[in-house]
Amino acid sequence: MSPDASDPRCRPMPAHHGLPAEPYDLDAVREDFPILKRLVHERPGRLGKPLVYLDNAASAQKPRPVIEAMTRCMELEYSNVHRGVHYLSQQTTDAYEAVRDKVQTLLNAPSRENIVFTRNATEAFNLVASTWGRTFLGPGDEIVVSVLEHHANIVPWQLLQTENGFAIKVIPCDDRGVLDLDAYAALLGPKTKLVSVTHGSNVLGTVPPAAEIVRIAHARGIPVMLDGSQAVPHMPVDVQALDADFYVFTGHKLYGPTGIGVLYGRKELLASMPPYQGGGDMIASVSFNGTTYREPPYRFEAGTPPIIEGIGLGAAIDYVQTLGLANIGAHEHTLLEYASVRLAAIEGVRLIGTAPGKAAIVSFVIEGIHPHDIGMLADQMGVALRVGRHCAEPLMERFGLEATCRASFGLYNTIAEAEALVDAVQSVKEFFR
Amino acid sequence: MVQDPFGDLRELYQEVILDHGKHPRNHRHPPDASHEARGDNPLCGDRITVYMRMGASGIIEDVAFEGRGCAISTASASLMTEVIKGKNESEARALFECFHDMCTKDDADPHAHGPVDEDALDRLAVLAGVREFPVRVKCATLAWHTLAAAMTGGLKASTE
Numbered sequence: 001m002s003p004d005a006s007d008p009r010c011r012p013m014p015a016h017h018g019l020p021a022e023p024y025d026l027d028a029v030r031e032d033f034p035i036l037k038r039l040v041h042e043r044p045g046r047l048g049k050p051l052v053y054l055d056n057a058a059s060a061q062k063p064r065p066v067i068e069a070m071t072r073c074m075e076l077e078y079s080n081v082h083r084g085v086h087y088l089s090q091q092t093t094d095a096y097e098a099v100r101d102k103v104q105t106l107l108n109a110p111s112r113e114n115i116v117f118t119r120n121a122t123e124a125f126n127l128v129a130s131t132w133g134r135t136f137l138g139p140g141d142e143i144v145v146s147v148l149e150h151h152a153n154i155v156p157w158q159l160l161q162t163e164n165g166f167a168i169k170v171i172p173c174d175d176r177g178v179l180d181l182d183a184y185a186a187l188l189g190p191k192t193k194l195v196s197v198t199h200g201s202n203v204l205g206t207v208p209p210a211a212e213i214v215r216i217a218h219a220r221g222i223p224v225m226l227d228g229s230q231a232v233p234h235m236p237v238d239v240q241a242l243d244a245d246f247y248v249f250t251g252h253k254l255y256g257p258t259g260i261g262v263l264y265g266r267k268e269l270l271a272s273m274p275p276y277q278g279g280g281d282m283i284a285s286v287s288f289n290g291t292t293y294r295e296p297p298y299r300f301e302a303g304t305p306p307i308i309e310g311i312g313l314g315a316a317i318d319y320v321q322t323l324g325l326a327n328i329g330a331h332e333h334t335l336l337e338y339a340s341v342r343l344a345a346i347e348g349v350r351l352i353g354t355a356p357g358k359a360a361i362v363s364f365v366i367e368g369i370h371p372h373d374i375g376m377l378a379d380q381m382g383v384a385l386r387v388g389r390h391c392a393e394p395l396m397e398r399f400g401l402e403a404t405c406r407a408s409f410g411l412y413n414t415i416a417e418a419e420a421l422v423d424a425v426q427s428v429k430e431f432f433r
Numbered sequence: 434m435v436q437d438p439f440g441d442l443r444e445l446y447q448e449v450i451l452d453h454g455k456h457p458r459n460h461r462h463p464p465d466a467s468h469e470a471r472g473d474n475p476l477c478g479d480r481i482t483v484y485m486r487m488g489a490s491g492i493i494e495d496v497a498f499e500g501r502g503c504a505i506s507t508a509s510a511s512l513m514t515e516v517i518k519g520k521n522e523s524e525a526r527a528l529f530e531c532f533h534d535m536c537t538k539d540d541a542d543p544h545a546h547g548p549v550d551e552d553a554l555d556r557l558a559v560l561a562g563v564r565e566f567p568v569r570v571k572c573a574t575l576a577w578h579t580l581a582a583a584m585t586g587g588l589k590a591s592t593e
Contacts, residue, residue: 377442381438
């Protein structure tokens with residue numbers, strides 16, 4: 001099962017993004033994730049299969065410190081936040097607000113006030129579209145997205161488009177999945193009000209040159225929003241180095257719980273935006289003669305926030321920071337290289353997305369076998385893959401595909417699991433021969 | 434002894450299904466179709482178009498489909514075209530109802546929807562294995578939903 005170290009296809013790859021990487025103890029890390037011990041398809045008379053979880057781009061599994069932090073919160077430290085004079089409320093508020101500091105550190109944001117908590121990355125997009133977008137986009141204006149985008153960075157703009165009547169321009173990519181920066185620059189003009197692009201394609205793994213994209217837009221005075229959903233779990237992200245104006249990610253792909261996401265916004269942009277939803281916690285003063293709103297980030301956080309989920313996200317951030325995101329990226333890159341080389345060597349297998357420096361996502365198709373069938377058969381062997389259009393239909397159309405299979409690696413995956421993927425693909429081919 | 438890794442799926446992916454999945458029958462666009470509809474299963478990316486020619490006597494004289502999906506949906510569409518030809522609309526609908534029951538219920542009553550072509554139902558029984566795999570029921574029934582939409586005169590069917 002283990003690869004031959006002398007095989008040049010299996011050589012260790014240089015650390016992701018050129019940062020020095022220190023390998024972590026993978027066995028110890030796997031011990032932290034209880035679910036990785038379970039068997040799937042187990043029932044009387046049939047041995048289960050060890051779970052080979054390769055659907056991390058959809059959602060990542062949770063380590064014990066996250067589970068324990070959430071449990072501890074509910075058992076010992078739970079109350080509502082921002083409104084109680086009592087002991088527990090203060091304690092919970094402190095713990096929840098400390099997570100804002102952790103996110104600030106994670107993204108290297110200038111201030112904790114840049115960090116708005118949302119339900120997920122999708123809500124962060126909807127927040128910006130319905131506040132900043134509704135205020136500043138109108139007929140004759142344009143925004144620029146890329147063909148790589150997840151529906152979360154397409155549909156909120158389209159919803160607003162029907163009201164505000166601006167145009168949406170699309171940066172094309174080449175057959176490897178690399179964005180065409182010349183075409184991008186040519187799309188920008190006096191009408192362009194926003195560029196909103198992914199910092200990691202959930203289908204192809206492409207990591208666009210975000211800093212370069214921002215530089216080109218800023219040279220024309222255009223703000224840039226980046227979708228870090230597939231970037232934050234896999235590499236160090238520095239919103240100041242990127243010079244991003246908005247940056248979003250979701251907690252559940254970062255080994256945290258569902259129900260919490262993050263919008264980073266430049267201070268003056270957040271200050272220029274009206275509230276997103278109305279309710280408790282976001283107001284300064286309420287009267288039937290008129291209501292005033294709090295300063296960012298609280299202006300955008302109406303109602304009781306996802307307190308327990310926030311606590312869980314804080315523990316998840318601590319967890320990945322302890323391992324080191326550069327180390328995680330380097331480890332995943334080794335898995336990516338291994339799986340890509342081995343899969344590409346199988347006759348009839350075609351990799352979709354071969355951009356240099358991509359993140360640890362391998363999309364592929366097998367000639368003559370539908371991805372849905374591949375996914376179901378692989379699952380029988382314990383290998384969890386995502387199949388379908390991956391919430392990125394325009395990208396599927398760009399590549400002339402109805403669907404792909406996608407294996408996406410996380411910090412706990414092993415070379416043996418990459419090998420299990422290769423085995424599964426070979427077995428599926430055999431089955432349909 | 435090596436355990437067949439796909440043991441549980443042999444019931445679903447029977448030889449007949451693999452054959453129709455690989456070599457679908459009536460996979461064409463008839464130029465003289467009187468009815469057609471498009472079916473879409475956004476979850477897995479299956480898209481098919483079902484065409485039929487309804488004769489003056491109300492008999493389905495020809496039925497065909499285009500588009501490819503997974504082995505289950507392609508095989509189901511292929512088998513459907515074979516068993517539907519020569520039936521009238523109410524016979525076709527009764528067959529769909531019975532087939533749908535077969536794909537979703539363990540104790541489906543083949544007489545629940547009035548008289549039905551039992552030989553046709555027997556041929557379709559190779560797809561009954563999908564009831565063990567709820568996510569695949571949509572694959573097996575997409576072509577039929579699309580056929581029903583074509584008969585109704587609708588333009589688009591979706592399993593969503």
